Amino acid sequence: MTNMIMRVEGARKAFGGLVAVNDVSFDLARGEILGLIGPNGSGKTTTMNLISGGLGMDRGRIELDGEVISGLPANRVARKGVARTFQLLRLIEDMTVTENVVVGMAFRPGQSWNAEMVAKSHDYLKIVGLEDKAGLDAAKLTYIDQKRLELARALAMEPKVLLLDEWLAGLNSTELLAGIEIIREISRLGTTIIMVEHVMSAIHSLCDRCVVMNAGAKIAEGTPGAVLTDPLVVEAYLGEPHHA
């Protein structure tokens, strides 16, 4: 089945007595945008961490292009082609915008260390609309621009699968529209995306499919239109009206 790029099978992760991810399975088709949604604390970020190798799994397996990546440390998973942004931004503030993008490029397999990386970093900055700020220190950027930079750095890895953890959160309505267009463009350029998101309009307009989590378990899966009207999902969200 070459159409499938990633398979998550029976993933489980407990923190002490708390089962943050409980037997979660889903497939990811090549080129699609999969929404990972659910109330706060339902285990979305933890699932992303299991995929990227930031956390080890208790049970289950994850395959990327037919290769098992679960059990590998994060640096190996990254080199196999999984890139991510962080829910709480993790830029190197005393590095320039360009240097932060080079972080994404420099440790890819087969990448040589040369000045062309600086030129190439410009291409990624352009996708996220940050090309005019290349020489600034990351600390000097506004919040939205720092989010753009996180994304550019992840793109610089030329990943097979890109994990976005609430990348659209905290944007105002104009920024949100721009953000949605950026993600659409990245998808159009051929990257498969898993995005954790609360913003319903973004989920509706971007996601091909959604996996819904609640209290660590997958409770629904399907198109955004179908899952968001699913009574089980509605109830899960109503239990936590904050983001519904």
Place this chain on the structure above:
Amino acid sequence: MISRSPTPYVGILAVAGTLALLPLYASSYQLAFAIGLLNFAVLATAWGLFSGPTRYVSLASVVFFGIGSYTVAIVGEVMPWPAVLLVAALIGGAVALVVGLATLRLAGIYFVIFTFGLSEMVRQLVTWYEVNVTLSIGRYIFLDITQTQIFWQLLALLAIVMLGAVALQRSRLGFALRVIGGDETMARHFGLNPTFAKLALFVASSMIMALAGAIMAPRWTYIDPAIAFNITLSFQVVIMALLGGMHRIYGPMLGAILMTFLFEALSNHFPQAFSLMLGLVFIVIVYLLPNGIVGRLEEGLARTRRKPATASAKVGERT
């Protein structure tokens, strides 16, 4: 970040070449002083090479320095000198590899404590060995190596270390270390193996320290574990590097120069005040110079000419 400019290399070689003439003009007292200074310049620079970017504070400098000295005491008379130096560097590197593998996954605070304990442990171990196996606590070093030769060797070592530091700063490994120093967890997610990068630098830095210890050994004629593994040296190195400032390659060297002059001046007048001074300088660093003298000078410069030059300069390089 990435630069091929030969200027720093040429500059380092030119300065070293000029300084090499010093023994022709200096008195033996001045030469001895210069040797002490060069030794600390090498140690502080080597320390900053690893600890600057990784922010791991190592108190193990004296372990590697002492290993170098002891290597000379043990094999100095049975091998040609270059081979002795090579053995010293290799033993220092091997010990660093083992220590690094055991500790570089630890958080910074545990690393400090571990390296402190290590110095004490190695000193006790060598003492035990000497007392129980060789049946004498000290060793004599009779080698036909003059002060001038020691000076030249240290100067060459310092030049090599500085050249290496510039090359490192321009390399992928140097960049990796800056990323790790910034956010190690994030670094892993971009394909970087932090343990490997830290280990590589720790081993390189330790080999340099072992070489310095080996080169310095013939000055002493007699060493015992208390002399060779005196923890004060580790503290001096840390304080010198922090005083100078570690976000520039030449910062630790600058700190070493200042402190060596300071100690020289003070120990002539207040021979008992050494530890007190070390403590005072440390307090001054923490409260007044968190980025070292170099950091303070640069802040001052930036304030006097507020120009947008910084942004473009940073894309290029930080030497």
